[in-house]
Amino acid sequence: MQEKSNLKNQIDEIPHSDDVDNLEDLEEHEEDDHQTKVKGKRPISNSSNHPTIQAKMCKNKGQFEENKKKVRDITVEKFARWIYDAGIPFNVVKYDSFEPCIEAIEQFGSGMKPPSYHEVRVMYLKELANTNSLLKSHEEDHAKFGCTIMADGWTDKKSRTLINFLVNGPKGSVFVESVDASGYSHIADKMFELLSKFVYRIGEKNMVQIVTNNASCNISAGHLLENRFPHLYWTPCVAHCLDLLLEDIFKIHLKKLHERALMVNGYIYNRPQVLSMMREFTGQRDMVKTAKTHFATAFLTLKRFHVQQPNLRKMFTSEKWANSRFSKEAIGKRVAEVILMHPFWKNMVFVLRVGDPLVKVLRLVDDEKRSPMGYIYESMDRAKEAITVSFNNNEEKYRSIFELIDKRWNIQLHRPLHAAGYFLSPECFYSNFDIENDTEVMEGLYKRIARLVRGEDLQDKITNQLEKYKKAEGLFGLPLAIRQRTLKSPEIDDSNEWLLGKLDDSDKDNDNDFVYEEEINLDDETEEEDTDGYKSSDGADDVDLDNEDEKDDYFDI
Template identity: 55%
Template sequence: MFVKSVDASSYVKSGEKLFQLLDNFVEEIGEKNVVQVVTDNGSNYVLAGKLLQAKREHLFWTPCAAHCLDLMLEDIGKIGRVKKAIQRGIKLVGFIYNHTLALNTMRKYTSKTELVRHGVTRFATTFLTLQRLHKQKNSLRKMFTSDDWLKSNTAKDPKGKRATDTVLMPSFWNDVIYTLKVMGPLVRVLRLVDNEKRPAMGYIYEAMDRAKEAIQKSFNGNEDKYRDVFAIIDRRWDCQLHHPLHAAGHYLNPEYFYANPQIDDDAELISGLYKCIDKLSANDEEVDKIHGQLEKYRRAEGLFGMNAAVRQRTKSAPTLWWKSYGAQVPELRNLTVRVLGLTCSSSGCERNWSTFEHIHSKKRSRLEHQRLQDLVFIKYNQALKERFESRDLIDPIVLNDIDESNEWLVGEEDDGAENEFVFDDDNLTWGEVANVTGANEPITFTRQNTRFRKEAASMPSSSRRIRVEEGDNEEIEDEEEEQIYKLNTSEESEGGEEDLEEMFDDDSD
């Protein structure tokens, strides 16, 4: 629930000051009532969290899982072909929405289905942008090869030509598919930890494993295609996301514990579990009791072995399962409910800012801080109460959507867009269209490449059509691209447009 807000703008960059703020708040709430403190992953918060753990030995500091996953996606976005797909996709959508004719034409061919514009707050929005582009691929291809577009003045503008080339470029769609395959499962995990209705502590460990399996499956086990992605995932998981609470949550979730006979062989899980028991227990006597009670859980003895308990392992929310069948192990049950009832993310608290913005309008801009805080207290906690009352108490979180996150891409290769047919009853492919129109990978010049630019300018037009693959670290810059398009289309643009119009006019007659 929302308790109060603090204006920390004057010292938010100081880890020591943040520690004092958090420590005072823990003191106010009562240390025995606090299991974990979740913050952003900035270095100032990391320092504050470590200082807090050092002083308060019975609570955990954990980094925000949603922020960790967002940083993971951001790192993946720096991979060469992913970076190109994102840059081109964002520019394409931006171009369409910045030009009225392009926007109206797009809406005509997509039956008024809107594209998703990139958001700066979360890197995951780039996935949504590319996902919608991919779903509208055929509609966009029809649009950019239609008379409505080709005969417009906007299509003859350098940026319009660049948008046309992007849509007709097979390598762009190949890169889009690759990006969706590596990001899709991780975006599903992000949605899991970002929800405010059901706690995800008992699921994040399994969710990350399933995300990696889904990525591996989508490339048919071709390690060369996902090796760099797995390196990024493992690095972020090991240094930021993996935490004793996540391990304990996985071990104490009956759905996954009883489904894995080798779970006790996982030293990482067992270590995390024991760390949680030590930290969250009041004394050594309670620690010893919990270790003894663990054996009943492991062997499914007593109430844990009832037919109903066995059936409910996968049907009931883990906290409810423990409350229903853990009466014979009260200390272990109480600890487990505290762990499995935890969130993994602070993103729900970040959404308080939208509440602040809604209340802090121009008419109320002079409200004193206490009055403003009271209004937010009422609004946010009322929404929290409504979510609590409407939540599903019985059903557990289902991770099948992570397993199936790339199912809609099955059969789509990240190197086969050029072989897709333009018409169902004809052998014309989009690769042939790209060759005719010159919509292949364009030459990208850097500012250090002036010598090559001069040599290219002196080449015959046929030689200038040779495309050079972009380097992984090169930016696609507007100014340079316009120079490229002027160079590559100065002698052939009219012919390319005529070829394209003729090609599609012939087929439509």
């Protein structure tokens, strides 16, 4: 009660707007410079122009603005305290429905009684009409511009295989239905029938593509769908393709590094005392940073290991570790050997040089706000260029990695829709006119037109308009259209601008990125020997340190 009384007193001290001269009148008086003429006498100035009156009005106006700011500060403070107390996420203030809510409260004025529990839970829980209205606007856009069905499979705590079906269009994604596919999720024919059901439900004429993961049954079902529906594409999920590519790199070329990192990480996090010791040496920093895909998480964890390398080495050579019971255990000794093993850190640098550009492409394509379809070609090319530069153009060091990338690209990632999106992206096309000489891209573009556009007359019309697009004629050449070329791209920030050629130097990571957290300089990799004389117990170090330059250029980074 005391708090309410104090708040009331604070607000009561602030003059009401009615007690202050009307602001519109003040502005009119300030702008009114005319003089009133009196017959037979000299002109008499309007009383509002009198210096004393003007000073008073300016003072009242300034006081009003200052008091208004005080009221807002008090109101926002109370609102924020409610958010903290209720544990509501901060991003609720970004919702489209938030601003109309505040405006409605403002229009009501003082004395509004807060909504009751019953009102919120029962009386006003009538969202069906609003939802149907929203869905109707989405459906109208789907019929006009086309849409995409997305099948997102996952496993719940009861080990059931559930598939969420969503429809994506110009206004965003809409959830359709969740299906329990535990009994047939690995059977191609069953998945084909299930996907066909949703094509008919959404409307075949409205469909552009269906996106699923890259499971073998989904690939087969996708091909069957394209045969049944001649104007529809099946497209594998790009994020899943890139995660599989990272898995190939880890398991085929860096299997031992991956196993050692898992062993060290598991050992530390399964022993609370060792975990506490690690946090003490790393400044309360953790080694694990989760991401939206499994191997992006693995990559990020290795990156954190690299950043904390000096602190981890200090920990396992410290008195505190030596005096602990863990240093006497066989597994503890093995973990210490790995941490102090030079090849472990050197191979980690190799992973970062290869994986860093690829995970940034993954971050770009995982954007949920804008479609990155037109940037997949360009981003993959730039990722490969970044890997090449990181190895000083020494093809021997990255040839096997490029073979894995090309294999995934040719089999799964290279799709006509991606090629067409690349050509029709104004930012990409007008910055590189050689695109129209790229056979792969042009073939994908014309294949897409032939498959998606019904009717030869319409296909011919689009082909003719492409010539205006290429030459930036008509609407494409207007100043407004030229300015918009770079404004309709996906959400680009400092962590992935390099993918579109916007940065000349290395990128800068920030703490809020989905995949990245700390910036590292791979060129500063230390070359010092292990001072404590540890050697791999399995006698199979990844690098022969005595003949490093001659025998192991693969890891000479």
